[in-house]
Amino acid sequence: MTDAPSYGFDTLQIHAGARPDPATGARQTPIYQTTSYVFRDADHAAALFNLQEVGYIYSRLTNPTVAVLQERLATLEGGVGAVCCSSGHAAQILALFPLMAPGCNVVASTRLYGGTVTQFSQTIKRFGWSATFVDTDDLDAVRDAIDENTRAVFCESIANPGGYVTDIRALADVTDAAGVPLIVDNTTATPYLCNPIAQGAALVVHSTTKYLTGNGTVTGGAVIDSGNFDWSASDKFPSLSAPEPAYHGLKFHETFGSLAFTFHGIAIGLRDLGMTMNPQAAHYTLMGIETLSLRMQRHCDNAIKVASWLEQDDRVDYVTYAGLPSSPYYERALACYPKGTSGLFTFAVKGGYEACIKLVDALDIFSHVANLGDTRSLIIHSASTTHRQLTPEQQEAAGAGPNVVRISIGIEDPDDLIADLDQALTKACG
Structure with missing residues (x-):
């Protein structure tokens, strides 16, 4: 379908990103259970690998079933693109990966899922990253915690386990002034109850395992890119603004504009971290989102x-x-x-x-x-x-x-x- 601003949420949750299968006319999105895709010719293959053309190469990177889910989530969240992955925890690492470097830190809410607290306080140390935990209701504390090495602020829209609600707009004003992106985990609220991007978030993450799928069948995660953050406004985010050696000096933000983070998440994040969502999980999640x-x-x-x-x-x-x-x-x-x-x-x-x-x-x-x-x-x-x-x-x-x-x-x-x-x-x- 052609997504239009006039379509309501109930329509988009069913139709966004989905089109009848061109080969068979199947109305429901098929499960494309394949690892790889045949190139038209050698030039086509080279263009795909050089990021000069969008298409399917290998299912660690892209898959047609997963692509429908990515487009649907981006549409429902009001973003320009999305990257799906294997779990909510994978989504958090995938969101931080283009932003961080050894010595950098993330300022995180004290009201987070326990596994996220462990991931941020312990596991990310192995990458040379660190986290500072603050009460995000205390905006002065957030401002004080942000320093020259801070690369993001992270919170949950509705916090797990207590159900506390975050004032995303107020927090976004702080991050905007500091020149760092606000990352909001919208798992508990879902885009039906909350739109973090409309309230100033740069990135949204989900454990699609939860309400989006809604039936306890598969794990999955997603990062939705608002397309609103200027990755070239400072030298803090070289992965997105500086030449990328693996792609002959290509600059993601210069080349892809508002879609820079999304393309990096696929071309670098999924390529090298391998946190792939399988097509059957994407299919179950698409069916869940319909209701x-x-x-x-x-x-x-x-x-x-x-x-x-x-x-x-x-x-x-x-x-x-x-x-x-x-x-x-x-x-x-x-x-x-x-x-x-x-x-x-x-x-x-x-x-x-x-x-x-x-x-x-x-x-x-x-x-x-x-x-x-x-x-x-x-x-x-x-x-x-x-x-x-x-x-x-x-x-x-x-x-x-x-x-x-x-x-x-x-x-x-x-x-x-x-x-x-x-x-x-x-x-x-x-």
Whole structure:
């Protein structure tokens, strides 16, 4: 289809990037299960390898099924291009890869998924990179943390696990003034609830494993390029602005303009890091996105009903859902996330760590898994699982203390979910 500004989200989530298969007329995007592609002739092959022509070379780099997903995600997020990869964690590395060099740092929110905190605080050190963690609600702290070696600021639009909502526009004003890109993980919100690019983000990352796919079948990740950041405004980003030796001195920003980051992500990132999304995963994710708006609205509706019930229960200390009027983020949520604040939040159980473990084991409908964004309702005790590698101080900062459980509300009957939580809380706190 020809994407036009007049098309609404519900139309684009089904049609963007997809066209009937020219060989067969198939309406659904086929799974192009192939490693390689036949070149028309030697000149065609040379042009592709020289980045003088866009096309398919090898499925580590590009694949027709994955390309449809990339175009759809770029369209829904309001970007110029996207690069899909094997997981959300791969997407984070892929986003940083063209920006960083030994000695460089990223300023990151303290409210991040525990695995991301570990990746940023430990793993990236092996590349000679580092991370400084700050409360991104404290804009002065963000400004103070940015130094001459900072190459990006990273946050989550709606933070996992606590469901805290970020004021992306305010943060983008800080990064714009500093001349560094803002990278926003939009996994929990999805483009249905939040458009980080419209609020000033330079790059958006996703774990497509979660709400975008929505059915718990495949892992995947994506980096969406806004096309708005000037990579040549300073000498901070030579991978994008300076001559690239592997392509005979080609300058990505000079050559590809607003698509510089996207082309680099494929031609260098996927080529050398090999974080490829397989075509079957792309196919499952495309099918999931077709119902994204319907599912997300149900997730939000169910979440506010369950959160409101939990907040009134004497066995619960507090609930972090930003959609509740009692939340300190409620007014921000209304302004920045008017359709809702997703289906992810935490609540603290009276009785602490042991009561949380009993609660998790007593539930029937909720599945105890290390995932979120499924059609099924999910629960996990973050302090003993996803965040156990963090210090107690880091756990508290991330909203994953020992008395806290994270729930991802699915699209089941909300009364059934409440009844399941009720019986499990009785067993945990009785």
